[in-house]
Amino acid sequence: MTTTVIQRKLNEEYCRNANSIKAMVDSGLTHIPSDFILPQNMQPRFTKSDKSRDVPTIDLSLVNDESERPRIATAVTEAAKEWGVFKVVGHGISATLRKKLIQVIREFFDLPLSDKLQFLGPSGDTSTPRYGRTRRGKTGHQSWRDQFHHRTPPLDFEELQSWPEKPETYRDTILEWTKEIQKVTDTVFSLLADAYDLQPRRLQNLMGTAESGMEATMLAAYYPPCPQPDVASGIVAHTDPVGMVVNFEDVPGLEVQKDGTWILVAPDPESLIILTGDAMEIITNGRCKSCEHRVLLKEKQDRVSALVLMKPSLEAKLCVAPEFITSGPPSRFMGMNMTYREYLQTFRRKCSDATVDS
Numbered sequence: 001m002t003t004t005v006i007q008r009k010l011n012e013e014y015c016r017n018a019n020s021i022k023a024m025v026d027s028g029l030t031h032i033p034s035d036f037i038l039p040q041n042m043q044p045r046f047t048k049s050d051k052s053r054d055v056p057t058i059d060l061s062l063v064n065d066e067s068e069r070p071r072i073a074t075a076v077t078e079a080a081k082e083w084g085v086f087k088v089v090g091h092g093i094s095a096t097l098r099k100k101l102i103q104v105i106r107e108f109f110d111l112p113l114s115d116k117l118q119f120l121g122p123s124g125d126t127s128t129p130r131y132g133r134t135r136r137g138k139t140g141h142q143s144w145r146d147q148f149h150h151r152t153p154p155l156d157f158e159e160l161q162s163w164p165e166k167p168e169t170y171r172d173t174i175l176e177w178t179k180e181i182q183k184v185t186d187t188v189f190s191l192l193a194d195a196y197d198l199q200p201r202r203l204q205n206l207m208g209t210a211e212s213g214m215e216a217t218m219l220a221a222y223y224p225p226c227p228q229p230d231v232a233s234g235i236v237a238h239t240d241p242v243g244m245v246v247n248f249e250d251v252p253g254l255e256v257q258k259d260g261t262w263i264l265v266a267p268d269p270e271s272l273i274i275l276t277g278d279a280m281e282i283i284t285n286g287r288c289k290s291c292e293h294r295v296l297l298k299e300k301q302d303r304v305s306a307l308v309l310m311k312p313s314l315e316a317k318l319c320v321a322p323e324f325i326t327s328g329p330p331s332r333f334m335g336m337n338m339t340y341r342e343y344l345q346t347f348r349r350k351c352s353d354a355t356v357d358s
């Protein structure tokens with residue numbers, strides 16, 4: 001065996017046991033283990049992006065102005081239908097908080113591995129915070145990323161105590177961030193409800209049960225630099241099974257699929273990126289699209305993103321809501337009638353590269 005082959009085998013062995021891509025990269029990894037090399041038809045070098053287009057941007061600053069609100073509601077429904085993804089500005093979240101958020105997430109991933117490993121555990125368990133590298137999905141492809149996630153408030157005191165003590169500002173910053181994002185998602189859900197002529201909280205109610213409403217997860221993602229960014233992915237192409245995702249990134253990298261092309265979401269320090277997921281696509285009978293997306297890597301630059309995932313309750317029924325049933329040929333969503341829990345089990349079986357599923 002040549003030195004390169006030996007080196008590669010060592011890397012692969014190391015990778016199989018590693019809990020952190022960052023630790024692997026920090027230890028001087030020179031090749032990407034073959035596990036991370038995607039099939040050619042998924043490699044960024046063969047699936048070029050169109051940099052001349054961007055997803056729609058919607059300004060929310062005038063949502064409470066009665067004369068402006070219908071126009072904003074229409075823009076949101078059109079973006080959700082055409083794209084399943086859009087950026088929002090005028091959301092009211094200060095530049096200071098946005099900066100603090102990215103800083104605290106970077107500080108968390110910069111902690112010594114031993115500090116992060118206390119949160120190691122299966123990512124499906126949501127009752128306590130979970131850290132680890134994003135594990136291979138059932139489609140078999142590896143993502144080049146570490147992640148940390150937990151539920152968001154309201155939480156009982158004990159669960160809040162399980163949040164990291166380091167960095168010192170973690171708890172306060174994330175509490176503030178998730179509170180602000182909750183307001184933004186309430187606004188977006190209510191704008192959609194307005195445009196569909198529904199009660200303001202109808203969409204959230206459809207994704208809850210009498211016993212429990214929607215839940216939210218905070219997911220912080222860290223994408224280390226990658227020696228071969230053209231053949232791997234920060235997260236491989238997927239749709240999110242949840243209702244809605246609010247994403248904030250510090251470095252561009254998110255790409256969305258539109259009309260058969262990958263489109264890089266253009267960087268913008270103010271925008272939040274909102275994606276509608278499978279659950280919204282199903283209950284609205286396809287009026288909202290669940291957008292396929294992936295994350296590109298860079299050779300010399302790392303990236304963090306902060307996602308808040310608005311998820312249906314596990315027992316909520318996922319089916320087309322009566323308000324969205326139309327005459328004419330039935331859509332592919334019409335036959336669906338299962339709990340979100342059951343959907344995740346099917347979803348996971350078919351395409352579980354979405355990391356944030358339960």
Ligand SMILES: O=C(O)CCC(=O)C(=O)O
Nearest residue numbers: 221235247254295305355
């Ligand atoms: O990091 C990002 O921008 C997107 C991550 C993502 O799509 C996911 O975790 O489901």
Ligand SMILES: [Fe+2]
Nearest residue numbers: 239240293354
């Ligand atoms: Fe996603």
